[in-house]
Amino acid sequence: MSSPDPTRRAPHDQPFGPWVQTTLADGWDPEPEAPHPAVAGAARAAAAHRAGLLAALPGRAVVVPSGSAPVRANDTVFGFRPASAYTWLTGDQAEGAVLLLAPDGTATLYLPPTAGPGTLTYVTDRREGALWVGGIPSAATTAQQLEVQVKPRTELAADLAGVPHPRVLGGIETGLGEGDPELARTLDRLRAVKDDWEVDRLAEACAATARGFADVVAELPGLLAAGGRRGERWLEGTFWRRARLEGNDVGYSSIVAAGSNGTSLHWAPVDGDVRPGQLLLADMGVETTSLYTADVTRTFPVDGTWTPVQRRVHDAVREAHLAGIAEVRAGNQFLAAHHAAQWVLADHLHRWGLIAHTADDALHPDLHRPGAGAHRRYTLHSTSHLLGLDVHDCARLDGDEYLSTVLQPGHCLTVEPGLYFQVNDRTVPDELRGIAVRLEDDLVVTDGAARVLSDALPLDADGLSAWMADAQADAQAGARAGAQPRGV
Ligand code: GLY
Ligand code: MN
Ligand code: MN
Numbered sequence: 001m002s003s004p005d006p007t008r009r010a011p012h013d014q015p016f017g018p019w020v021q022t023t024l025a026d027g028w029d030p031e032p033e034a035p036h037p038a039v040a041g042a043a044r045a046a047a048a049h050r051a052g053l054l055a056a057l058p059g060r061a062v063v064v065p066s067g068s069a070p071v072r073a074n075d076t077v078f079g080f081r082p083a084s085a086y087t088w089l090t091g092d093q094a095e096g097a098v099l100l101l102a103p104d105g106t107a108t109l110y111l112p113p114t115a116g117p118g119t120l121t122y123v124t125d126r127r128e129g130a131l132w133v134g135g136i137p138s139a140a141t142t143a144q145q146l147e148v149q150v151k152p153r154t155e156l157a158a159d160l161a162g163v164p165h166p167r168v169l170g171g172i173e174t175g176l177g178e179g180d181p182e183l184a185r186t187l188d189r190l191r192a193v194k195d196d197w198e199v200d201r202l203a204e205a206c207a208a209t210a211r212g213f214a215d216v217v218a219e220l221p222g223l224l225a226a227g228g229r230r231g232e233r234w235l236e237g238t239f240w241r242r243a244r245l246e247g248n249d250v251g252y253s254s255i256v257a258a259g260s261n262g263t264s265l266h267w268a269p270v271d272g273d274v275r276p277g278q279l280l281l282a283d284m285g286v287e288t289t290s291l292y293t294a295d296v297t298r299t300f301p302v303d304g305t306w307t308p309v310q311r312r313v314h315d316a317v318r319e320a321h322l323a324g325i326a327e328v329r330a331g332n333q334f335l336a337a338h339h340a341a342q343w344v345l346a347d348h349l350h351r352w353g354l355i356a357h358t359a360d361d362a363l364h365p366d367l368h369r370p371g372a373g374a375h376r377r378y379t380l381h382s383t384s385h386l387l388g389l390d391v392h393d394c395a396r397l398d399g400d401e402y403l404s405t406v407l408q409p410g411h412c413l414t415v416e417p418g419l420y421f422q423v424n425d426r427t428v429p430d431e432l433r434g435i436a437v438r439l440e441d442d443l444v445v446t447d448g449a450a451r452v453l454s455d456a457l458p459l460d461a462d463g464l465s466a467w468m469a470d471a472q473a474d475a476q477a478g479a480r481a482g483a484q485p486r487g488v
Pocket of ligand 3: 283284295296297440
């Protein structure tokens, strides 16, 4: 690979004359060393992950690229987020990097070129110039932090020429198309079962998420007093600001949906007003600097007071949620939580007169029977998915394997039943139309009862109201004392 022309430029850039080119490259001290982003324990966890992969797929080298930032337009890109398997195997988060894992366990990271002080490119190149990009750890820092061999990416092609039949991870994140499907499936099969270090990272993400939720509910009284216009955006921003202030990000676009907007499962506009009397469905998760993400939903009245019908729907979803959680244990099928939660929802729907068939009929495994799936008009989505570095983790497992998973300690998954009554559904009585309730927690399977990682947030209607009041009182007390925003 040849070096970029140090004077290459975007159409809106001014050209560099010969005199300035000769002066710009000189006069620089070395840059201050940038820290590596790996969190404590990442290198050891990654080494164990590599050993697990080679045990599962021995005999051939493995190539896993980190990928590159998706293009937004022309030379502007969206924020970079490495392919999860790359970070899982390395602890690294560099863009444009490639892991070569030899069958004997030798791990080499090939890092993209960075032009440092002493070169014209340092000053002029928006992609490779360290002065433009900022915060790139040196190869030596990466090697020392991650306990792997590090080489320039320019040497990858030559090194690969001597490697017989390497398995390459493809996929959208890596930018490499199809790749080796057996490698992709094996990685997801291994990644589905988390070690203790990973569970700790998910617990951190859930704790950070709870702090973001507290900020959101603390702002509701002020938001309502100000009229609540585009309040969903304000609250989405509040959650994001908390995540960013703590050095984190969000693991997916926050779903912040007031009133009937919650009946759109992935309410994307997030631009609605927030008005007294509405429920707010907030599905939000912090992705920490380790890149593990939470995925948590609570639904609560924006003014803290439940109407009887809101409470009735919430109580039903909570009952389904608890029934689902009770089925998350080692030896049970992945789908056991789904069936338990959906049975409870179907039973309520039957007793409320929305579906004529009983819960047993609605949940009957013979999908050709009349009434089979009758509840699905109002429950809409599955109850669980795997969770980890990706919010919908391990999605390269094919559907049969995913759904027939037998849970074992270390599996991390959500339980997230919901009821959704569309405003335009003629089968729904007026009092229920526009009501949407979802409850979502993040769990890890253990030897005993599942551990609920997101249990800092209450589940029951009264508990939610009390939690809102507490968060609002805390925020007020902080404001009276002239404190910084909490946690800063
Ligand atoms: N936030 C997306 C989901 O709950 O699956
Ligand atoms: Mn989820
Ligand atoms: Mn969610």
